[in-house]
Amino acid sequence: MKKIEAIIRPSKLKAVQKGLKDAGIPCITAVPVKGTGLQKTFSERYRGTEQSMILQTRTLIICIVSDSNLDVCVNTILDHASEGNVGDGKIFIYHVEDAIRISTRVKGGEAII
Ligand SMILES: Nc1ncnc2c1ncn2[C@@H]1O[C@H](COP(=O)(O)OP(=O)(O)OP(=O)(O)O)[C@@H](O)[C@H]1O
Ligand SMILES: [Mg+2]
Structure with a gap:
């Protein structure tokens, strides 16, 4: 068994959920999260906050799948x-x-x- 955690744009959740369901993976957990990856604009400031410190709104999707479903889950x-x-x-x-x-x-x- 494998656990897949995907941090995605909230706007993509519905499409991802439907894709997974259509691919035979109907069981998922979705959690609203905030985070940051590598930001390219270290020096920019937005309302006094250094841009690299701003946390983006994202959705965390968690899927537990059989080993044989790993690739289809990730590709979907x-x-x-x-x-x-x-x-x-x-x-x-x-x-x-x-x-x-x-x-x-x-x-x-x-x-x-
Ligand atoms: N190494 C990490 N550990 C934990 N969470 C991460 C990590 N990298 C990214 N994230 C999460 O994923 C979200 C989206 O990251 P993002 O796509 O901006 O990554 P990136 O490394 O900056 O790549 P990109 O060049 O595509 O922006 C972040 O907001 C954060 O929540
Ligand atoms: Mg990034």
Whole structure:
């Protein structure tokens, strides 16, 4: 099992969610977040705040998928989250030890579908 965390533009959430659902990945968590990546305009100031210190509004999407669904999940996010511009976001991938569906106590791959 793998955990995919994708930090995307909030405006891309619906398209990403639909893309994932259509790709057979209906279970996601979405969290509003604020963050900053590498900013190109270190010296600019906006209302007295150095621009590199401004936190952008983004959406964190979390998906736990089988190893065999990793590539389709990542590619779907790439296809639907990109404007082709800086600030499009990032994807992080982790190994997941286990998952448990609380209602049935079923574990492992069956718990994530
Ligand atoms: N190394 C990181 N660790 C944690 N969060 C990150 C990291 N890099 C980016 N983020 C998050 O992703 C969001 C979008 O990052 P962003 O796309 O601006 O990255 P970047 O490295 O500046 O690349 P780009 O050149 O596309 O702007 C940030 O607002 C931040 O929330
Ligand atoms: Mg950036």
